[in-house]
Amino acid sequence: MTMTHNNPQLAKLTLLGVGLALGLATLAGCRGEREDAPPRQFFPDLDDAPKWKxxxxxxxxxxxxxxxxxxxxxxxxxxxxxxxxxxWAKKFDKQADDLLKADPAFYQGKAADGTYLAKAPIAFTKEDLLRGQERFNIYCAACHNYNGDGQGTVGVMWSYPVPNFHDDIYVDPKNEKSRDGYLFHIARDGVWSPDGAQNKMPAYAHAIGYDDAWRIIAYIRVLQSTRRGTLEDVPADKRDEMKKLMDQKAAASAAAAPAATPAPAPATGGAK
Ligand code: HEC
Incomplete structure (x- = not known):
């Protein structure tokens, strides 16, 4: 028979006392005294388990x-x-599609037989084109220039010549490079020399998603049509308006022609 059984009050007090003493001792041990011996570890758990950062x-x-x-x-x-x-689930469905990439048309710009699609697999609204313009100006214009002629500020100093999107090769349907799917692939994967040693154009897949890459291609088509379009491409109800603008512009440049001095040639290549 012990005292605690006889006097529960005292037992509680004793326990409290012991607890306090232990607590104080622990605290005292934490004062920042220098010590060369390894610290005592009462519950080492996984403190020293091998790990890799x-x-x-x-x-x-x-x-x-x-x-x-x-x-x-x-x-x-x-x-x-x-x-x-x-x-609310649409967002998650889209995430899943982007991970699974089951549709080669949307995710690779390719038909089932592996050839590049002539036309983008999605339709574009005006908002899509504006978004494409914004993305193009952010990611592509530095080299390809805002008008797509390849004379961007970085482009003219780049180690490899930057092509002009207005060249026939990017428009003529006989050429693979005219295909929306091909341009989409370049926008996301960049251009490498055939042996893979030189990266002539950086890849932008990290920065532009699938939708935005398609919108950028749609905008490149807009740029091309600014130099290749005819009056017939303008919607019938806007043609008169357009014709007036064109005539005005022609008259203005005719009037300005005698006084005009040749514009300085754009700087090309090599300058640091
Ligand atoms: C840092 C400069 C640079 C930037 C930025 C850049 N390009 Fe290029 N791009 C190039 C160069 C250089 C080439 C030519 C590569 C070669 O030698 O075939 C090229 C070629 C291309 C071609 C033609 C490929 C071919 O096979 O003829 C396309 C299409 C193209 N770029 C699209 C884009 C798009 C879209 C963007 C923006 C997302 C972009 N580029 C951003 C430098 C750039």
Whole structure:
């Protein structure tokens, strides 16, 4: 028989006292005194377990990388899409489509037989074209110029000549390079020399999504049509208006012609 049984009050007090003493001792141990011995670990758990930090070198894996890549084609669990008609689910369906990339037309610009599509697989609204213009001006104009002639500020100093989108090769349907699907592929994947050693144009897939890449291509077509369009391309009810503008412009440039001095040639190549 112990005292605690006889006097529960006292037992509680004793316990409290011991607890306080232990607590104070622990606190005292935490005062920042220098100590060369390794710290005492009462519950070491996984403190010293071997671990690898992200981006660290690994001797374990043959490629020397600590971080592992998911197997090709992996789709995170739960993102296969709800395939619901509810408006709120549309966003998730889109995410799932973008991960699965099941549609070669939209995701690669290719037909089922692997050839590039002549025309984009989606229709464009005016808003799409404006968005395409905005994205083009941000990502492409530095080299390809705002009008697409390849004389952008960076383009004229770039290590490889930047093509002119108004050239026949990008319009003539006999040429693969005239195909929407091909341009879409270049916008996202860039241009490499055939041996893969030189990256002549950077890839922009990291910056422009699938929808935006298509919108950019649609806008390149707009740029091309500014130099190739005829009055017949203008909607019938706007033709008179357009004709008036064209006549005005022709008259103005005719009037200005005698006084005009030749514009300085654009700077090309090499300048640093
Ligand atoms: C840093 C400069 C640079 C930027 C920015 C750039 N390009 Fe290019 N682009 C080039 C060069 C250089 C070439 C020519 C590559 C070659 O030698 O075939 C080219 C070629 C192309 C071609 C023609 C490919 C061919 O096979 O003829 C297309 C289409 C194109 N670019 C689209 C784009 C689009 C769309 C963007 C914006 C998303 C873009 N480029 C941004 C430099 C650039």
């Amino acid at each position: 992200p981006q660290d070198h690994s001797e374990f894996f043959a490629d020397g990388r600590t971080m592992r890549l998911p197997p090709t084609g992996t789709v995170p669990f739960g993102t296969q899409g709800f395939r619901s008609e509810e408006p």
